[in-house]
Every structure is written in C-alpha cells, then in structure tokens.
Amino acid sequence: MPKAFTPKVVTANALLEGDVIYLASDDRWVRRLDEAEIITDEAIAQLRLLDAQARASEAVGVYLADMAPTEDGPQPKHFREEFRATGPSNYHHGKQAAG
Amino acid sequence: MYSYTEFDTAFVAERNRQFRQQVERRISGALTEDEFKPLRLMNGLYLQLHAYMLRVAIPYGTLNGAQMDQLALLAEKWDKGYGHFTTRQNIQYNWPELRDVPDMLDALAEVGMHAIQTSGNTIRNVTADHFAGAAADEVADPRPVAELLRQWSTDHPEFQFLPRKFKIAVTGAENDRAVIKAHDIGIQVVEHGGEIGYRVLVGGGLGRTPMIGKELAPFVPQEDLLPYVEAVVSVWNLLGRRDNKYKARIKITVHEHGIDEIRERVASRFAETKAAFNGADLALFDEIAAQFAPPAFRNAPTEAFDAAYEADPVFRAWTDSNLTAHKAGGYAIAQISLKAHGETPGDATAEQMRVMADLARRFGHDELRITHEQNVVLPHVHKSDLPQIHKILKAHGLATANIGMISDIIACPGMDYCALATARSIPIAQEIATRFDELKIENEIGELKIKISGCINACGHHHVGHIGILGLDRAGVENYQITLGGDATETASLGERTGPGFPAEEVVPAIERIVGAYMDHREGPEESFLQTYRRLGMAPFKLALYGEDTGKRSRAA
CATH class of the missing domain: 3.90.480.20 (Sulfite Reductase Hemoprotein; domain 2)
Structure with missing residues (x-):
C-alpha cells in the first residue's frame, strides 16, 4: 500500500520583507499559518507549488512544508516550521509579535 | 587604527x-x-x-x-x-x-565599514587576536598584516570564485587567542634573530570534518608573506574539490594530498607569485603599520584602582575575571562581557553600543575590539579609570564578571535565526548560564569554556570547547551531543564525544554532572577542567553522565 500523503502548506519568505509567508486558498500570500491553505492531495500540492514558484517577484525559496490538519488550522509536523510560524525564542520578535 | x-x-x-x-x-x-x-x-x-x-x-x-x-x-x-x-x-x-x-x-x-566578502566563496573577514597592540605577551601587533591581507584579498580577481569560503586569522603572540589552528590559513607573527616574520599554518577548520591546522612554513619573511599566501590560495584554488562542497575546503585538500605535497606545490607556485610582486606591498605595509602606532600612554598613579579593589567586592570580582595584563605600565585590557546570565550571547542593544563607544572615547584611546568569543574589549584603559568604567558598565547591564568562565558561552544563532541550523543554541546557553549563576559556583569552577553550535557547520566552535555542545535533529526532536576536551588555543585539540546525545531539557543536568565530576576529581582549584580532563580522560565524565550502563548506551548509540 502506498504511504499516506502528509498534508502540506506552500510557504516561502517574502522578497521585500524577508518574513515567512504562506499561500492561502485564494492565492494571496498570508503571514499567519492558520490562514494558509492545507493541501491534502499530492498532485494538487505539486501544482500549487509550481504556481507559487512562478511568483518570483513576491516570494523567495518556495517549498512545501508538512502539516497536520486541525480545527485551528495547519499545525507544523516539524519544530523548524513551528519556529518559522512563531519567531525566535530569545526575543518576542517575528510572527509572535505581529499577533 | x-x-x-x-x-x-x-x-x-x-x-x-x-x-x-x-x-x-x-x-x-x-x-x-x-x-x-x-x-x-x-x-x-x-x-x-x-x-x-x-x-x-x-x-x-x-x-x-x-x-x-x-x-x-x-x-x-x-x-x-x-x-x-x-x-x-x-x-x-x-x-x-x-x-x-x-x-x-x-x-x-560613512564610517569606513562595509559588508563585502562576509559571505560567498571568497576570502572572508581577516580576524586577529582581540588583544592586538595591547597584550603584554605580543611579539608584534598582528593588525597591520591583517589589514594588508584584507586589502590584498578584497576583490582579488583570482579569488572571487574559490572552491569554498576561505578564512584567515592572525596572532601576534605565542598564546593563541585567534584560534589560528582552526582556520584555512593561520598566521603567527614570530621573531627569529631580531627579524620579524610569519609562521604559516594551513588546513585547519571545524565544520563537519574538523581538522587542526598544520605548519606549512615555520618562518616566512615579511617581503615574502603576500606572495606566499597568494601561492597557498592559488594552489588550493586549482586543486580544491569543486565537485563536492563538503570536500571543498582546504583542510580536505591538505588531508587528501598531504602537507608535504602541498608544501612543494606552494613552493613551486611561489616562484611565480613572488616574481609578480614588485615591492609595492612592502611600502604599503609600512604605511599601514604607521597607522597602528600605539597611543600615547600616560604615566599616572593607580591608587584609585587599588583603593576600589580593596573596598568594593563587586569591582574586585570584575577585575579578577575581566582584566588582562597590558604591555604598558599602569594600563589594563578590560573585557566587556556580552554574556549577562540568561541573555543572548553576543547581543548588544543600541544603547549598550553607544555606552561602549563613549567609554572608548573617554577612557580608551577611542578603540574597541570584538572578540571571537562574542565579547567586547577596551584594549587600552588606565587602571585609575577602571572604577568609573565599571560603574558605567554596571548601570547598563555590561559589568558581568564571567570572562572565561562557564557562563561565558559561545553560541551560534542556531535555529532561532539560522536557515542552516538543525537545533537551537541560544536557549541552551541561556539555561546553562542561568543555572550556574543560581548555583553560585562559577568562580569555584574557574576557567571552563562551553561552546555551542546549532548544526554541524560549527559556527559556535563546539569542537574546540572544553565542553562542546552540538544541536542536531534526531527524528524531528532537538538533540544535543556533548564533546569534552576541546581547546581553541596554541595547544589546540578537538573534543571527544561523550556518547549518546541528550534532549534539550536534559542538557543542563548533563552539564551539571560533568562539572560535578570535574570538581570531585580535580587535584585542586588550580587544576582547570581541561587539565583534569587531559589527566584522567573520558572515563570519569562518562560515568557521571551515563552511570554504570555507560558501555551499553554507547554501543546502542
């Protein structure tokens, strides 16, 4: 049996600000992980990734990040994505400060 | 300057x-x-x-x-x-x-600074002993040659697309405070029969394949230094492994070809580079050196220092840990610790930067240094000014008395900032410093250098920490390997792994057990952690860390 597909979000850093951005279902780049589109189908994930990568004047380093779908939106499967979604642990800077 | x-x-x-x-x-x-x-x-x-x-x-x-x-x-x-x-x-x-x-x-x-060649496959910022021009044990100030190398390497047309980055460090003293043995090229200013020259080491480096630099030449005369260094970089530029970035650094080239073959190749290339230098570099060196003439030191009494030392235990503790002998009578080198317990190692606020700038102008011949250990130095202060300097530092959270001690930790930015990191470094450093401050045993422990890296690239120099900590990602969880016995000085050595790593919450207790074993086994307070480790080896520390089932756990790792 093939391995189950781990749901994904499309994420990158914004070209101008450099901060973490996610792709929403309406094609907007959003700053909050809970507004990101969670993709549960592998073929769709690849298409969304390709389309996002083409937006080179908006985003840098676009990739798919593993997420668990929950009622509160996508939850990172790996601690690196948790830090990206939150900000550094030594100062209240980054996403956590944006509210 | x-x-x-x-x-x-x-x-x-x-x-x-x-x-x-x-x-x-x-x-x-x-x-x-x-x-x-x-x-x-x-x-x-x-x-x-x-x-x-x-x-x-x-x-x-x-x-x-x-x-x-x-x-x-x-x-x-x-x-x-x-x-x-x-x-x-x-x-x-x-x-x-x-x-x-x-x-x-x-x-x-506007102030003569830039960010050129601080990244990319080029010759990076040339580093030097942070006590340069001030240290009592110095043969000569290493900064003129560091500046000469900077000018030579900046935008050098042959060296803009090297196999990998290239780092040079220079020391002017036998006591190595610039970690020259962990650099691609390490240069030591030496004196033979009254003549100043340079001992050249090559092939040191940390990262995923740590190596201690090897001596390429015991004495390169002043007039040969630039063509010689150019020959070294040039040989590596052609020979270096461009097929694999993990094998591209010169340490691998030296390892693969052997130091003797590299020395021969450098000698033969040197014959060509030397012919291309016309002596302009020597004239330039003299011009540069003139700008690093020592400041006019004053001859003044130091009673104010002595009185404060007797009267104020906080001042006394700070001077005992943060001052180093200066070459001029009545003067001291003062280190400003950027390692306040619980704060981020190496961070300074804009206000703190201005305070340090002001202190340099008022009391320190307008000079500051940044150390590779992430602290700041006032290299030339008269001892009589130290009580006032200390008072100002204290008022701005800059008077932590911990240089060289267990809370004076090197930590890379780790996964709190760095895209390459595999785990966080900063919180580990904060927790260790906070814990040992609570225990109030830092002074009793004495010299003990902890260095933390958040990935195998080793920006935090963990291999050469007396205690090294390396943060890794083990199946989606932060995990920390510990090494013991590393040394960043002239007696450089790479630390040895203790055994299986520890999850984040177990790192502080593990460090406590290591320190406890040291305190139990040392012959007296005068025997440092590193000396005890070198005398006894890993066994007592392993036992303290893992208990009697040491062997089993190690085999399982």
Whole structure:
C-alpha cells in the first residue's frame, strides 16, 4: 500500500520583507499559518507549488512544508516550521509579535 | 587604527552603488533570485529563517567609537534595536528589509565599514587576536598584516570564485587567542634573530570534518608573506574539490594530498607569485603599520584602582575575571562581557553600543575590539579609570564578571535565526548560564569554556570547547551531543564525544554532572577542567553522565 500523503502548506519568505509567508486558498500570500491553505492531495500540492514558484517577484525559496490538519488550522509536523510560524525564542520578535 | 584612503572610500561607494542597482533590478524582476543570490551574498546579505540578515565586517575585530555608534544607529533605524556579534568578529543584523539594505551599506561607508566578502566563496573577514597592540605577551601587533591581507584579498580577481569560503586569522603572540589552528590559513607573527616574520599554518577548520591546522612554513619573511599566501590560495584554488562542497575546503585538500605535497606545490607556485610582486606591498605595509602606532600612554598613579579593589567586592570580582595584563605600565585590557546570565550571547542593544563607544572615547584611546568569543574589549584603559568604567558598565547591564568562565558561552544563532541550523543554541546557553549563576559556583569552577553550535557547520566552535555542545535533529526532536576536551588555543585539540546525545531539557543536568565530576576529581582549584580532563580522560565524565550502563548506551548509540 502506498504511504499516506502528509498534508502540506506552500510557504516561502517574502522578497521585500524577508518574513515567512504562506499561500492561502485564494492565492494571496498570508503571514499567519492558520490562514494558509492545507493541501491534502499530492498532485494538487505539486501544482500549487509550481504556481507559487512562478511568483518570483513576491516570494523567495518556495517549498512545501508538512502539516497536520486541525480545527485551528495547519499545525507544523516539524519544530523548524513551528519556529518559522512563531519567531525566535530569545526575543518576542517575528510572527509572535505581529499577533 | 587604519583610516580609509580615497581609493578605499571610492571603492566601497562604487560597490554600494552597484548593489543598490542590483537590489532595484531584483525588485523590478529584471534579476531572478538565482542571479541575485550570489550578488547579495557578496555583500553580506543572507535570507534566514524569519528575515534577511546583514553581516557586517569588523576587520580584525577593531573599531572606534564613531563606528560603534554607527552600528548602534543601524540597529535602531533598520533593525530591532540590537545587533549580534559573531565568532568571526563580525556583527549581524537579524531583521533588515531588502529595500533598506543599500541605505544601511551607505551608512556603514560613512564610517569606513562595509559588508563585502562576509559571505560567498571568497576570502572572508581577516580576524586577529582581540588583544592586538595591547597584550603584554605580543611579539608584534598582528593588525597591520591583517589589514594588508584584507586589502590584498578584497576583490582579488583570482579569488572571487574559490572552491569554498576561505578564512584567515592572525596572532601576534605565542598564546593563541585567534584560534589560528582552526582556520584555512593561520598566521603567527614570530621573531627569529631580531627579524620579524610569519609562521604559516594551513588546513585547519571545524565544520563537519574538523581538522587542526598544520605548519606549512615555520618562518616566512615579511617581503615574502603576500606572495606566499597568494601561492597557498592559488594552489588550493586549482586543486580544491569543486565537485563536492563538503570536500571543498582546504583542510580536505591538505588531508587528501598531504602537507608535504602541498608544501612543494606552494613552493613551486611561489616562484611565480613572488616574481609578480614588485615591492609595492612592502611600502604599503609600512604605511599601514604607521597607522597602528600605539597611543600615547600616560604615566599616572593607580591608587584609585587599588583603593576600589580593596573596598568594593563587586569591582574586585570584575577585575579578577575581566582584566588582562597590558604591555604598558599602569594600563589594563578590560573585557566587556556580552554574556549577562540568561541573555543572548553576543547581543548588544543600541544603547549598550553607544555606552561602549563613549567609554572608548573617554577612557580608551577611542578603540574597541570584538572578540571571537562574542565579547567586547577596551584594549587600552588606565587602571585609575577602571572604577568609573565599571560603574558605567554596571548601570547598563555590561559589568558581568564571567570572562572565561562557564557562563561565558559561545553560541551560534542556531535555529532561532539560522536557515542552516538543525537545533537551537541560544536557549541552551541561556539555561546553562542561568543555572550556574543560581548555583553560585562559577568562580569555584574557574576557567571552563562551553561552546555551542546549532548544526554541524560549527559556527559556535563546539569542537574546540572544553565542553562542546552540538544541536542536531534526531527524528524531528532537538538533540544535543556533548564533546569534552576541546581547546581553541596554541595547544589546540578537538573534543571527544561523550556518547549518546541528550534532549534539550536534559542538557543542563548533563552539564551539571560533568562539572560535578570535574570538581570531585580535580587535584585542586588550580587544576582547570581541561587539565583534569587531559589527566584522567573520558572515563570519569562518562560515568557521571551515563552511570554504570555507560558501555551499553554507547554501543546502542
């Protein structure tokens, strides 16, 4: 049996600000992980990734990040994505400060 | 201190103008990210986890008050009010926006600073002993030769696309405070029969394949130094493994070919490079050296220092740990710790930067140094001024008395900022420092250097920490390997792994057990942690860490 597909979000850093951005279902780049589109189908994930990568004047380093779908939106499967979604642990800077 | 010539000023201005246009072309879409990335890296601009990061060079760690003030301005105007001093004597800003970076570079140029070659496969910022020009044990000030190397390597046409980055460090003393044995080239100023020359080491480095540098030449005369170094880089430039970035550093080239073959190749290349140098470099060296003449030291009584030392235990503790012998009578080298317990190692706020700049101007011949251990130095202070300096430092959270002690930890930015990291470093450093401050045994422990890296690239120098900590990702969880017995000085050695790693919450207890074993086994307070480790080896520490089932757990690792 093939391995189950781990749901994904499309994420990158914004070209101008450099901060973490996610792709929403309406094609907007959003700053909050809970507004990101969670993709549960592998073929769709690849298409969304390709389309996002083409937006080179908006985003840098676009990739798919593993997420668990929950009622509160996508939850990172790996601690690196948790830090990206939150900000550094030594100062209240980054996403956590944006509210 | 070195002041920019008209040539330097024009060169930096031109590079900044070019970079401003490159940024504009990237934003307009005329440059792709693949095209832009090497350009921004050449100018010190990275894209990290949460934001861009600008790495600014502080050549050989030396700067004056006006330069430190400008670093404060950058922190306030374009960042979040602080900067992070690094293990290569640079400063990093963690939050700039792309459009602002050209303005930041122009602001740096106003005080003779830049971010050129702080990244990319080039010769990076040349580092030096942070006590240069002040240390009592120095043969000669290493900074003139460091500045000469900087000018030679900046925009050197042959060395802009090297197999990998290339790092040079210079020391002027036998006591190595510049970690020259862990650099691609390490240079030691030496004196033979009254003649100043240079001992050249090659092939040191940390990272995933740590190596201690080997001696390539015991004595290179002044007139041969630049052609000799050029020959070394040139040999590696052709021989270095461009097929595999993990095997591209010169340490691998030296390892694969052997130091004797490298020495022969360098000698034969040197015959060519030497012929191309016409002596202009020697004239330039003399001009540079004249700018590093020592300041006019004053001959004044030190009673004020002695009185404060007797009367104030806090001052006494600070002077005992943070001062080093100066070559001039009545003077001291004072280190300002950027390791307040529980704070981020190497971070300074804009306000703290201004305080240090002001202290340098008022009491320190307008000189500051950044150490590779992420602290700041006032290299020339008269002892009679120290009570007042200490009072001002104390008022700004800068008087932590812990230089060389267990809380004076090197930590890379780790996964709190760095895109390459596999785990966090900063919280581990904060927790260790906080815990040992609570225990109030730092002074009793004495000299003990902990160095933490958040990935195998080893920016935190963990291999050469007395206790080294390496953060890794083990199946999606942060896990920390511990090494013991590393040494960053002239007696350099690489630490040895204790055994299986520890989850984040077990690191502090593990360090406590290691320190406990040291305290139990040392022959007396005068025997340092490293000496005890070298006398006894790993066994007692392993037992303290893992208990009686040491062997089983090690085999399972």
